[in-house]
Amino acid sequence: MTLDDVPKVNSLLKKEFKAHAAPIIELIEAQTHDPFCVLVGTILSARTKDQCTAGAVKRLFSRMGGTATPDALEAIPVPELEKLIFPVGFYHDKARHLHALPKVLRERFGGVLPHTVEELCELPGVGRKTANLTVAVGFNLPAICVDVHVHRITNRLGLIRTKTPLETEMELRRILPVRYWKTWNSHLVSFGQTRCFPRNPDCQGCPIRPFCPSCTVSPGSSGSNASNDTGAVGDHVKRDFSRLHEAGHCHTD
């Protein structure tokens, strides 16, 4: 795949995206239209499957009266927060970060949630992926959130060749037209969860197969030949993400 193929591939990925359930963070945005809710949901979603995140978000937001606000969040003691968000990954750390978040927000930003990646990264529990997703989904501003799926699939497609998510983010910022930034994450997260799996990608019938140099199915073949492979993108991607894949789908930091 080359940069010239981006419009066509993006259009095909958009169709696939619409055929499946939206990622949890998109759902939170659609239901709340609130960047702070998106931030809280994104923190919870790190190293956690969407279904698990959805349950935690529901319990936590219900406890706060249906939506997340800094004041309501700060009023919940850490042990109760832990119980509410269990069993999301790293729930001890996430409970501490969520409890500390309103105070830091007040002291550093006057209680107003910032909308730049750099400023958001100053908040507890917020790294580049969480910050990028909050900017893109919560504030509807250009940002590229690179998680395991985005890193793996853009490398498989041969659009970039990078070793880390941070390299991928910087490279995509350099080469990808800004109009594709916001949806690149949601399209590829959905695609990575439903077809272009870390192991055994479902290449047979893949709509972007003609653009993919890592396709595991030869023309005329009836099935995948990558039973134990990550899709022939190269050992660097397999190494970087083998541990994260064990933790399940990962949207954020």
Ligand code: SF4
């Ligand atoms: S052809 Fe296979 S490896 Fe390539 S994008 Fe499609 S599912 Fe992924």
